[in-house]
Every structure is written in structure tokens, then in C-alpha cells.
Amino acid sequence: MDYTKSYKEVLKHYYFVNPIVHWIRHNENITYKVSDSGSAKTYLLRIHKPITTNMQGVQNIYEAIQSELEFLLAWSTHSQIPVQIPVPNVHGKLVTTVWIENEEVHCSILEWIDGETMSKNDLESEERVSALGKEISLLHRFSQSYQQGSSFARPEYGLEWTETMLSKLRSGEEIGIISTKHFQIVENTFSLINDRMKVMSKKNETWGFIHADINYSNLILSARGISFIDFGLSGFGYYAMDVAMSALLTRKELRDILLASYTNLIPGRIDIEELEGFMFLAIAAYYAFLVSNKDQHAWIRDKMPGLIEHFCNPFLNGKTVFYTI
Structure with missing residues (x-):
């Protein structure tokens, strides 16, 4: 149609x-x-x-x-x-x-919203990265206080979401754009992250309404600061997921500045393992989205070995990847 x-x-x-x-x-x-x-x-x-x-x-x-x-x-x-x-x-x-x-x-x-869509070059300075961390914390702080009605309905980004994502990636293996060897490693990575999510608490301080799709195209830079747009995938999830997505946009040398700015308004310990898990899930979600687009199958074949080498294998071997990818 x-x-x-x-x-x-x-x-x-x-x-x-x-x-x-x-x-x-x-x-x-x-x-x-x-x-x-x-x-x-x-x-x-x-x-x-x-x-x-x-x-x-x-x-x-x-x-x-x-x-x-x-x-x-x-x-x-x-x-x-x-x-x-x-x-x-x-x-x-x-x-x-x-x-x-x-x-x-x-x-x-x-x-x-008038302004310029942000790009990688816009997050090269400590000041700009700090501003991004602050805006995420302000969004989450409002989310914590927001009183939703009984009919409030949005997607949830928990274990059911990860299983759906894995199923889409499995279809990529079935049609031959992801090798069986690579899919097994991806599946093991999902299993490790799911095991950790099962013991994560859904307290008001950790779980609530999140943007769930923070990327350059959804950040608008204006004279008044950084605005988030496109809440089309927003829903209920761990606040760490938004922070992890923002970290992926930030050079690894500046990620501590992002975290420091975020925790300045929302005090608490940031669990690097949790962030690494959500970083992987954000990347995997993009791959899962592209599986249904034949024009992107060559891209998936080309990029999957790098995801395995630089993220999955080190992650499964207990290495910290937050400051390396």
C-alpha cells in the first residue's frame, strides 16, 4: 500500500x-x-x-x-x-x-525544533560531552517523577525484548547473512547479558521511561543546547540503556566525563558491566533491524566479524570493553 x-x-x-x-x-x-x-x-x-x-x-x-x-x-x-x-x-x-x-x-x-542534527564531530569536546550527560540525567530525573495514567502504554526493554531481537538475528543466520559460527558467539553474548539482567532490580532509580533510541540523528544542537527528538521507540527500560547508547556516540577517552556529568544530577554508582551489556544490545538491535532490509545484507556480512572480534569475544572472556570499542 x-x-x-x-x-x-x-x-x-x-x-x-x-x-x-x-x-x-x-x-x-x-x-x-x-x-x-x-x-x-x-x-x-x-x-x-x-x-x-x-x-x-x-x-x-x-x-x-x-x-x-x-x-x-x-x-x-x-x-x-x-x-x-x-x-x-x-x-x-x-x-x-x-x-x-x-x-x-x-x-x-x-x-x-530548529537546529542542526548532531554528528560525530559535535561530540569531540569535553564541554559538549558533559552537556549530553546532563541532558540525559534531566530526562531521567523527570521520568522518575512523572505520574503516568492507568492507560499509559509503551514498549518494554527487558528480557522479552532481547529474545525478540535474538530471534531476528537468528533469521539472519537462516538466510545466510550471519555465519553459524558468528551467530553462536552472538547467542552466547546475549545469554550472558540476559543472566545479568535477570538479577537487575527494577527500582525507580534504575528503571523507568527512557528514550531508547539515542543516536546522532536523534540529537539536535541549537543555541539553547542539545535536544532529543524522535521518541517513537521510547518506552520502559533501564536508565543505563540510554547512558550506554550515548557512550557509543562518545570517544572512549571522554566517556568518564559523560558518566560524571550524568551522576552529578543522578547520584549513584555506574556499573560498567551493565553499560557494556546495553552497548552491545544497542548495536545488536541495529543489526536486527537491518536483517529485514536486503539492501543492508552486505553491510551486515562485512561488519559482523568486527563485532565478534572487538566486542563479543572480549566481553565473553571477562575483559572490559567500555574503554576500547
Whole structure:
């Protein structure tokens, strides 16, 4: 089904005047940049339909989209850094449901955040890395205090999630893009991480609402600081997962600065083994996502030996990889 022109049906439900629409991408959502001639403001339109069934999940149901938007709306009243504020439709609802070719599709619109998408070069300084650690801690501190309603629904990033991810990687072995030898090592790495997760507590200090998809493309740098965008995969998980994803974006020489900045606002011991485990899971999740994309199979074949050599084998042999990868 072709959803690429479906924005016209969605925009009928909003107070836009002669909107100018530009296609962005189709990934976990179909996204457009919308410029409103009437207000001179810019917005992000999301049609919550993933490009493959492999990406379908709890995050695509109405209640989960509503929950994400409620969180963003609440956080926007506390954050000093720009937040993607949800825009209600003409009926005052945050989620708009339309019928496209006899299929029910959920949509939402967010205010656009002006700034530059961050890159590796933007996290070369101690000051910038420290700022990233601070923003993660502020997000998590708000999450700890956020009072969610009884209908609040988002994905969970626990043992069931790791098993689903491993199943997707197993399908990569079955079609021959991951060798059996490499998959067995990956499977052993998952087993070790799962064993550690089984004894991790889900206390308010360690488990809550997280972004769950921190990467360069989801960080916007403006004059006011670093903003997180694209909460489409956000859900319940260990706060260490967000910290680990941020560490992957940071040069190993600066990772202690990231941790120090984070713990300045959220005191407590950072377990390096836990971070290493979540770093691996973040990488593995990307591989699992690409398994369903034939155009990326060559990339997986090319990169998998490096993942085994530089992460899995040292990790399984009890070596610290946090300061080496």
C-alpha cells in the first residue's frame, strides 16, 4: 500500500493555512516536514506506519502513541531545552486516526525544533560531552517523577525484548547473512547479558521511561543546547540503556566525563558491566533491524566479524570493553 500521499488526508484535521509539505523518510514512521503559511511555523507530521512488519510493535497502537505524546507534553513544561511539543487536531486530540485505502492509520504532529542534527564531530569536546550527560540525567530525573495514567502504554526493554531481537538475528543466520559460527558467539553474548539482567532490580532509580533510541540523528544542537527528538521507540527500560547508547556516540577517552556529568544530577554508582551489556544490545538491535532490509545484507556480512572480534569475544572472556570499542 502506498502511503506517500496520505498526508493530504491527515492535514484536513488540523488548522493549517496553505501548508507546504516536504517528504523526509519512511522508517519506523512516515515523516514529513510541514511549513504553515498562516503561522510561519514548522512542524513534523508522523504517520505511524513502519516500513516493514519487522518494525511493527506496541509503539504503533493508539494508546502507545497517546502515551508518548502525553509524556512529551508534560516534559515540555519542565525542560529548558526545546522539546517536540505535540499539536492537537481540530477536535483537541493529540492522535489523529484516518482511513487510507480501507486501513486505519494513526498520525500525530509535533512542533519542529530548529537546529542542526548532531554528528560525530559535535561530540569531540569535553564541554559538549558533559552537556549530553546532563541532558540525559534531566530526562531521567523527570521520568522518575512523572505520574503516568492507568492507560499509559509503551514498549518494554527487558528480557522479552532481547529474545525478540535474538530471534531476528537468528533469521539472519537462516538466510545466510550471519555465519553459524558468528551467530553462536552472538547467542552466547546475549545469554550472558540476559543472566545479568535477570538479577537487575527494577527500582525507580534504575528503571523507568527512557528514550531508547539515542543516536546522532536523534540529537539536535541549537543555541539553547542539545535536544532529543524522535521518541517513537521510547518506552520502559533501564536508565543505563540510554547512558550506554550515548557512550557509543562518545570517544572512549571522554566517556568518564559523560558518566560524571550524568551522576552529578543522578547520584549513584555506574556499573560498567551493565553499560557494556546495553552497548552491545544497542548495536545488536541495529543489526536486527537491518536483517529485514536486503539492501543492508552486505553491510551486515562485512561488519559482523568486527563485532565478534572487538566486542563479543572480549566481553565473553571477562575483559572490559567500555574503554576500547
